[in-house]
Amino acid sequence: MAEYKEFKKVLIANRGEIAIRVIRACRKMGIETVAVYSEADRNSLHVRYADEAYYIGKAPASESYLRIDKIVEVAIKSGCDAVHPGYGFLAENSEFVKACEANNITFIGPNTESMYILGDKTRARQKMMDADVPVVPGMRDPVESLEHALKIAKEIGYPIMFKASAGGGGKGMRLINDEEEFKAVYDLAKGEALSAFGDDRMYIEKAIVHPRHVEVQIARDKHGNAIHLYERECSIQRRHQKVIEESPSMAINDEVREKMGQAAIRAVAAANYDSVGTVEFLVDKDMNFYFLEVNTRLQVEHPVTEMVTGIDIVKLQIEIAEGKPIPYKQEDIKQVGHAIECRIYAEDPDKNFMPSPGFITGSRLPGGPGVRVDSGVYSSGEVPMFYDPMVAKLIVWDVDRPNAIARMKRALREYVIKGIKTTIPFHQKVLRNENFIKGNISTEFIDKEVLVKPQPRKGCLEVAIAAAAIKEYLREKELRSKLVEFKETCGAGSPWKEAGRRAAMFGASFGDIYRYST
Amino acid sequence: MAYVVTVDKVEYRVTINEIDADKYEVTIDDKSYIVDTRLSEESVYSLIVNGKSYEVDLEYKEGVYNVLTEGDLFKITVMDELKKKMLERRGGGAAEGKQVIKSEMPGAIVDVKVKVGDQVKEGDVLLILEAMKMQNEIRAPKDGEVKEIFVKPGENVEADAQLVVIE
16 A cells, blocks of 8 residues: 555634534544634634634634634644645635645645646646547637638537627627627627727637536545546526535436546546546536536535445545545445535525525524535524625435435425524425426526526415414514503603603504503 | 404405414404414424414514515515504505615625715615625615715624615
């Protein structure tokens, strides 16, 4: 066996549910854990679950969880031999990796060289083409003239996207279906780009119609052994943010699944990658797949893969960082049953997903067969306003997709988080949407299907009315009793002033007080 | 007690009769239900209605009951018949006049888009509030003139803080 070390103590440079997930893996492996926390997180769960915890700064992430100097200093002082970055914050920051290495602390993640290659989209695209991994057909060089543009478009095949070089994030692009349309809008599109970005350079890319986002979980060790852990379907997104993930994907068959797995392994091998990671692809309706990017970190949605393969991905990631070879061969990895994950955000789905930080006043977790909750919150804990609004992930496993959906529905029904608003009700709506149930989804599903069309209600109107009326009855009864108490105790002084004070205190109006006093 | 309950602009006649501790006879438009209620987790109620078990989440805010059940939100107003009649006689326009826009959540004011004296239309962006890495547009709930602004860019605000007055 190759030479390796075994970590004794690991610092987790993160917070919330992912810090807890990493602590859980470490504890199982007999590794001591060190938590770091900001001013807003003294009461957070990750502080309680770790063996040691150190304060690193004020609440804003730029003064705490993004402070490379402070985190490395804590790692040195507490005698850590490795640092786990989680996701977000410093997980893909090569400066952080260098700072760790300079102090002889292992960064649990890929080497800086592969992070550099894969971190830039243009560099990564070239690398992938060399490694025979399919990319979205097109060219990144700007078109020179209409004739030139028409020639390229013909080679690639319509429909195409005509994109502004200076655009991005969904802006400055136009879908073009045929040559006639291209001729008609060529000048117009360039003019728009000029006025929007001050730059009229445009390039052509093949349009992927109703794309699905399918990604492959991979693991590659320092000895060049690589496996894939099959795919995750992540098409259910809102504002380019994933909200529901599943494995397996209904968009592909076993043949394509195998091809994507091999392509993903070639993709990370091309960059000499040495950790767990994710290769993202777009898949069109004919099951063609195109490389999107590599996420060089542990991902939020890793639990769905853990549920269908039975492999502890965080443990595997730590072992790879220790220099151990991957203990599995590709043929050992089986994808069994179906898993779904719902991300629970502290947002109000009935108020345009407005963030809803605050104190959790009550919490009841779902349980029972096949249910897993990765949560960062607890009853009477706080969701600070400074960080990502994701508070928990609810994951279920069952023998197939219809059963997994049924199980997720019942788990969502059991889940209670009070004090803040969460996206639990929103997930309930998605899970009973007919097109979701049929697997008829794309990355546009939430925006075009769930948020636009009124969703049929399942809740019972009579029950809601009865609940509201009983509550009103009780509220009035309480007001009356407080008024009696007030009359008995506050006889003296100006009755108007007193009534005003009392009214403010009980949230009642003068009218109410008047009504009950007469 | 007799109430007029309004949901999605439809009115229902509801009576409540307390028959035992936590137990009520409720009629909704002449249909009768026996309802047994228990409270858990602050605002989550267990209701047993004619033997069927339901769980609802109930919140009272500014005269409206927000009732969540099975992931569906019902916005419900409950008024006793007397009060409703009085309001109707007065010509009850609640949306008229001065309106104070409050912060729904704690956060930081990123930008204030209006100044005192501006005429705004319903849906116009008044200011931008950042919380949880997201920028949220706070919009005018009605047409009117900006009478007062309580916040400046860069300022942190608590939930329920007064932001702008529109009249």
